[in-house]
Amino acid sequence: MNLLVDRIGELVTNDPARGRGPLGLLRDAAVLVEDGRVAWIGRAADAPAADRRLDADGRAVLPGFVDSHSHLVFAGDRAAEFAARMAGEPYTGGGIRTTVAATRAASDDELRFAAGRLREEALRQGTTTIEIKSGYGLSVADEARALRIARELTDETTFLGAHVVPAEYAGRADDYVSLICGPMLRAAAPHARWIDVFCERGAFDADHARAILTVGQAAGLGARIHANQLGPGDGVRLAVELDAASADHCTHLSDADVDALASSATVATLLPGAEFSTRSRYPDARRLLDAGATVALATDCNPGSSYTSSMPFCVALAVREMRMTPAEAVWAATAGGARALRRDDVGVLRPGARADLVVLDAPSHLHLAYRPGVPLISDVVHNGVKL
Numbered sequence: 001m002n003l004l005v006d007r008i009g010e011l012v013t014n015d016p017a018r019g020r021g022p023l024g025l026l027r028d029a030a031v032l033v034e035d036g037r038v039a040w041i042g043r044a045a046d047a048p049a050a051d052r053r054l055d056a057d058g059r060a061v062l063p064g065f066v067d068s069h070s071h072l073v074f075a076g077d078r079a080a081e082f083a084a085r086m087a088g089e090p091y092t093g094g095g096i097r098t099t100v101a102a103t104r105a106a107s108d109d110e111l112r113f114a115a116g117r118l119r120e121e122a123l124r125q126g127t128t129t130i131e132i133k134s135g136y137g138l139s140v141a142d143e144a145r146a147l148r149i150a151r152e153l154t155d156e157t158t159f160l161g162a163h164v165v166p167a168e169y170a171g172r173a174d175d176y177v178s179l180i181c182g183p184m185l186r187a188a189a190p191h192a193r194w195i196d197v198f199c200e201r202g203a204f205d206a207d208h209a210r211a212i213l214t215v216g217q218a219a220g221l222g223a224r225i226h227a228n229q230l231g232p233g234d235g236v237r238l239a240v241e242l243d244a245a246s247a248d249h250c251t252h253l254s255d256a257d258v259d260a261l262a263s264s265a266t267v268a269t270l271l272p273g274a275e276f277s278t279r280s281r282y283p284d285a286r287r288l289l290d291a292g293a294t295v296a297l298a299t300d301c302n303p304g305s306s307y308t309s310s311m312p313f314c315v316a317l318a319v320r321e322m323r324m325t326p327a328e329a330v331w332a333a334t335a336g337g338a339r340a341l342r343r344d345d346v347g348v349l350r351p352g353a354r355a356d357l358v359v360l361d362a363p364s365h366l367h368l369a370y371r372p373g374v375p376l377i378s379d380v381v382h383n384g385v386k387l
C-alpha cells in the first residue's frame with residue numbers, strides 16, 4: 001500500500017537542492033510514501049497514482065518534528081514545585097530527587113503507561129522521532145529498567161545515570177561515578193544508544209563528566225551533555241573535545257564556547273521550555289547562529305523544569321524569545337534535531353527518507369510561531385502510516 005499526500009500548498013523539505021531557501025520550500029507539491037519511506041516528491045500536477053490519498057487542500061506540510069531531548073520515564077509530577085517557583089523560589093535542580101523517589105516506587109507497568117501516554121501526546125503534536133533519557137532511577141536496576149521501557153518507545157535512548165548524585169551517595173560522588181562507569185553502564189548499555197551527563201554545579205563536574213562519557217564511548221555509546229544551563233562551566237568545551245553529538249541547554253556561553261561549537265560537529269540544542277518553566281534567561285540563539293553553530297530545538301520534557309511535549313510551543317518560544325526566524329526555528333526543530341541525533345533519514349523529506357510528516361492546519365510554516373498555543377497539527381504520517 002502506498003499513500004499520496006496531495007495538493008500541498010507549501011512543502012518544507014529541508015533539502016535546499018530541491019526547493020527554495022534553507023527549508024527547501026516547494027509550492028503546489030505532492031509526496032508519495034511507500035513501505036515507510038518517501039518514494040517521490042514533486043509538483044502535485046505530476047503526481048503518480050496511489051492506493052490512498054491524503055488531500056492537504058492547500059495547507060502546509062513539513063517533516064515530523066525530531067525532539068532530541070526528553071525525559072519521559074518517570075512517576076509523579078512536581079506541579080507544587082512549579083507553583084512555588086512561579087511565586088519566587090529559584091530553580092536549583094534539587095527537585096530531581098523527588099522524582100527519583102517516586103520513580104523507584106512505581107511498578108514497571110505504571111512507568112510504561114505514563115511514558116507511553118507522553119509519547120502519544122508528543123506524536124499527536126507532530127513529534128515523529130523522540131530521544132528519551134533515563135535518569136530518574138539512579139540505581140543499576142532502576143536505570144536499566146527505565147531504558148528498557150524507553151526502548152519500547154524509541155530507538156533513541158540515552159543512559160543518564162549521571163543526572164544527579166542520589167541521596168544514598170551524598171558526599172560520595174566519586175563512589176557514585178565508579179558505580180555509573182562499572183555495573184550501571186554494563187546494565188544500561190544494551191538498551192541505550194547514547195550516554196549523557198548533567199555537567200553543572202550541584203550535579204557532576206567536568207572531570208566526572210569526562211570520565212563517564214569516555215567510558216560510555218568505549219562501550220559503544222554516543223556522547224551528549226547537559227551543559228551550561230544554570231551558569232558558565234566546562235560542559236560545552238568538553239562536549240566539543242569528546243565530539244559529543246550535542247551540547248544541550250547552552251544558556252551561559254563564553255565567546256570560546258561559541259567558537260568551539262561553531263567549528264565542531266557538536267550541535268547546540270536549545271531547550272526554551274526549560275527557561276520558560278523556570279523563568280530564566282533564554283539562551284542567545286542569534287549569537288550561536290551568527291557564529292555558524294548548528295542549532296537544534298527540543299522540549300526537554302520532564303516533570304521538573306519543562307513539562308511540555310510540544311515542539312510547536314518550542315518553535316514559538318524560539319522565535320519570540322530567542323530571536324530565531326520562523327524558518328530557523330522550524331529547521332532546528334526538524335533537521336536540527338536530526339543532526340543532534342546524527343541521523344540523516346529523519347527531519348528531511350527526500351526520496352529514501354523515513355516517511356514522517358505533518359500536515360498543518362495553516363497555509364505555511366510561519367503559522368507555527370505566528371499562532372502560538374493553537375493546535376495546528378491536523379494530520380501526522382509516521383513511518384508511512386497516517387495516524
Ligand SMILES: [Zn+2]
Pocket residue numbers: 069071226300302
Ligand atoms: Zn534534560
